Amino acid sequence: MNGLETTRTSSRAILWVALVLLVVLYGFPFLYMLFTSFKTPLETIAVPPTVLPSSWTIENYASAIGRDGVVASFVNSVVTAVLSTAISLVLALPAAYAVTRFRTRFGRFFIVGALVMRMVPPIVIGVPMIGIFRSLGISDTSFALAIAHATISLPLSIWLMSSFFEAVPEELEEAAKIDGASRLGALWRVVLPVTAGGIAVTAIFAFLASWNEFLFALLLTATRSQTTPIVIANFQTQFGLDWGAMTALAVLYSVPVILLALVLQRHIVAGLTAGAVKG
Amino acid sequence: MSRRVLAGAAGALALATAVVLSGCGAGGGAPAAGDDSITVLVEAGGHGELQPIADQFEKDTGTSVTFVELPYDGLYNRLNSEFSSGSLSFDVAALDSIWLPTFAEALTPLDDMMTDEVQSDLFPALVTEAQVDDSFVGMPAWTNSEILYYRTDLFEDPAQQQKFKAEYGYDLVPPTTWEQYADVAKFFTQDTDSDGQVDVYGTDVKGAVETEWLATLSQTGEKDMVVGDDGTVSLGDADSLAALDFYTSLLPYAPSGAAQLDWAGSQNLFNQGQLAMMRFWAHAYKQIPADSAVTGKVGVTTMVGGPGGVAGVPGAWYLSVPAGTSKQEKALEFVQYAYDHNELSVDTDLGLASRISVLEKYQDEPGYENYKPLVDTLNATATIPRPANPNWQEIVDSALIPMIQKAVVPGADNQQLLDDAKAQVESITE
Numbered sequence: 001m002n003g004l005e006t007t008r009t010s011s012r013a014i015l016w017v018a019l020v021l022l023v024v025l026y027g028f029p030f031l032y033m034l035f036t037s038f039k040t041p042l043e044t045i046a047v048p049p050t051v052l053p054s055s056w057t058i059e060n061y062a063s064a065i066g067r068d069g070v071v072a073s074f075v076n077s078v079v080t081a082v083l084s085t086a087i088s089l090v091l092a093l094p095a096a097y098a099v100t101r102f103r104t105r106f107g108r109f110f111i112v113g114a115l116v117m118r119m120v121p122p123i124v125i126g127v128p129m130i131g132i133f134r135s136l137g138i139s140d141t142s143f144a145l146a147i148a149h150a151t152i153s154l155p156l157s158i159w160l161m162s163s164f165f166e167a168v169p170e171e172l173e174e175a176a177k178i179d180g181a182s183r184l185g186a187l188w189r190v191v192l193p194v195t196a197g198g199i200a201v202t203a204i205f206a207f208l209a210s211w212n213e214f215l216f217a218l219l220l221t222a223t224r225s226q227t228t229p230i231v232i233a234n235f236q237t238q239f240g241l242d243w244g245a246m247t248a249l250a251v252l253y254s255v256p257v258i259l260l261a262l263v264l265q266r267h268i269v270a271g272l273t274a275g276a277v278k279g
Numbered sequence: 280m281s282r283r284v285l286a287g288a289a290g291a292l293a294l295a296t297a298v299v300l301s302g303c304g305a306g307g308g309a310p311a312a313g314d315d316s317i318t319v320l321v322e323a324g325g326h327g328e329l330q331p332i333a334d335q336f337e338k339d340t341g342t343s344v345t346f347v348e349l350p351y352d353g354l355y356n357r358l359n360s361e362f363s364s365g366s367l368s369f370d371v372a373a374l375d376s377i378w379l380p381t382f383a384e385a386l387t388p389l390d391d392m393m394t395d396e397v398q399s400d401l402f403p404a405l406v407t408e409a410q411v412d413d414s415f416v417g418m419p420a421w422t423n424s425e426i427l428y429y430r431t432d433l434f435e436d437p438a439q440q441q442k443f444k445a446e447y448g449y450d451l452v453p454p455t456t457w458e459q460y461a462d463v464a465k466f467f468t469q470d471t472d473s474d475g476q477v478d479v480y481g482t483d484v485k486g487a488v489e490t491e492w493l494a495t496l497s498q499t500g501e502k503d504m505v506v507g508d509d510g511t512v513s514l515g516d517a518d519s520l521a522a523l524d525f526y527t528s529l530l531p532y533a534p535s536g537a538a539q540l541d542w543a544g545s546q547n548l549f550n551q552g553q554l555a556m557m558r559f560w561a562h563a564y565k566q567i568p569a570d571s572a573v574t575g576k577v578g579v580t581t582m583v584g585g586p587g588g589v590a591g592v593p594g595a596w597y598l599s600v601p602a603g604t605s606k607q608e609k610a611l612e613f614v615q616y617a618y619d620h621n622e623l624s625v626d627t628d629l630g631l632a633s634r635i636s637v638l639e640k641y642q643d644e645p646g647y648e649n650y651k652p653l654v655d656t657l658n659a660t661a662t663i664p665r666p667a668n669p670n671w672q673e674i675v676d677s678a679l680i681p682m683i684q685k686a687v688v689p690g691a692d693n694q695q696l697l698d699d700a701k702a703q704v705e706s707i708t709e
Contacts, residue, residue, distance in 0.1 A: 237325070
């Protein structure tokens with residue numbers, strides 16, 4: 001083995017070690033949560049803590065699922081996240097397209113404004129929303145919560161989609177127009193299919209933003225639309241924390257998004273890099 | 280049908296379904312509050328105490344009660360937000376005692392409900408606490424206090440008794456004074472299997488919560504807990520220093536990590552058999568797990584006393600009615616009903632009640648051994664409520680807990696810490 005090969009092998013080994021270390025660091029909290037969910041109530045709070053359960057039990061899962069409102073909260077989380085994603089996409093796609101293609105001063109102001117909106121603390125928006133939704137008669141509904149969640153995901157969606165639209169050469173649209181398509185037709189038939197990966201990425205981020213959101217759900221939901229993050233938090237009370245049931249429910253709540261990420265991982269990677277290099 | 284059309288149709292159907300479901304309140308386990316129902320906002324942990332009362336209330340009056348459960352911190356934030364926006368989603372709220380002054384202005388006075396007869400059946404500290412600016416704004420739903428837990432297997436062991444008497448010159452019994460508590464804590468800090476490691480500690484020292492130290496402060500005889508009615512801050516005086524000195528003097532007899540030890544951690548240590556004694560809220564007696572190392576070996580007695588006598592910190596939750604609810608009459612009816620049927624809370628998870636008559640009725644029954652110590656501690660003359668200060672939560676979070684956490688680090692200058700905390704509290708209350 002020559003010197004160059006030795007250096008390459010060493011570099012690769014270091015990379016692998018770093019990679020494994022990173023995976024362990026990122027994965028450990030989830031694995032610890034997973035193991036805790038299978039411990040007995042006493043072992044979940046053992047001092048010093050144990051990593052693996054000394055005896056495995058599914059008691060925590062039974063306790064978590066059996067708790068009032070858990071199943072309903074899952075349904076609410078799904079409905080809210082789907083609605084919020086739909087609202088974000090429906091509003092973000094035309095907005096991002098307009099900003100990208102028309103390049104007006106207002107458009108530039110708008111896109112910066114969207115970024116600024118992202119920086120506004122959610123509580124500032126949340127408190128007025130309580131009164132607004134009540135006066136509209138939609139308080140404590142998943143629809144209202146989805147609108148609230150869209151205020152979080154919409155700015156990000158507009159920015160993401162703008163970068164994806166930027167990456168599509170305008171010549172493609174021109175060609176479609178020469179073939180007789182209107183601007184909307186070109187957008188529908190040419191631009192959107194080309195940016196499908198980007199739309200998928202935007203949808204995933206919008207979905208995750210809603211799925212994991214806590215503050216708006218805390219402020220805006222009650223009996224009919226409470227989402228699972230609030231139910232998970234309810235395991236913490238003034239006098240203690242039911243670690244077993246809490247971690248069990250957290251594991252169950254993580255499963256759909258983990259599956260989603262696994263199924264769509266190719267789109268996520270492709271989408272994230274789509275706007276990186278302008279062709 | 281092309282794949283694209285099929286996908287579009289599926290998406291549209293999903294969206295339509297979602298809209299319909301959301302409009303109806305898809306996930307709701309309970310109906311929206313209608314004319315024959317009221318909504319009660321509760322902390323998740325205290326919900327169980329009110330459920331039997333709500334069930335009976337519905338049977339007797341036809342009015343259903345819908346509970347909205349929120350985590351402890353979340354409940355405070357929700358109340359704050361709703362009162363700020365002026366838009367309420369609840370008719371009754373179960374409030375922690377320390378929140379009453381904060382929200383008092385937005386609550387309906389319950390003065391008519393607080394008759395002399397009612398007040399005489401409540402602990403003096405609770406009557407004081409329920410009153411903000413000469414008006415009663417909360418009716419105690421259940422109350423709590425720290426009491427003393429001890430391991431009967433250790434205290435009743437003849438070998439331990441003999442050894443203790445030989446060392447300290449008096450009988451080994453559950454301590455009643457600071458001095459005895461320190462002696463017993465020191466004595467039971469033992470290496471039971473001779474491996475050179477301490478297996479059992481005499482006590483715990485909680486650094487991450489404030490009420491344990493506040494109880495110690497009351498035990499000095501301090502009449503104004505941290506902040507007086509006139510706004511004077513008593514931190515830094517001789518009583519507060521004595522309380523902090525005693526509190527931290529127990530560190531050698533407690534497991535390490537005191538700075539981060541909170542209620543849950545302390546309860547776990549005791550249930551695992553690592554502590555010989557624990558000062559803890561009375562409800563924990565019912566919550567000792569069946570697989571705990573101490574099950575069947577736990578005794579409870581009145582909280583220890585200092586120079587000022589026995590004292591605990593009353594930990595009550597109050598039912599309050601927001602002034603803004605349109606269902607005032609039904610809400611007030613529920614609060615009155617909860618007081619009248621306070622006994623229904625006895626057989627719940629926390630197993631606590633608020634009325635003296637209810638607690639005394641059960642105190643000699645098997646399984647309710649924690650009631651007498653609770654009653655005695657709450658009736659003790661040195662037991663005083665936390666100050667009715669709207670900034671109390673901030674005082675706790677910003678000044679008291681950080682001060683205690685620094686004090687439980689070996690070598691801390693307690694007087695300096697108290698003086699610093701005093702300055703901080705003064706800046707908060709200015």
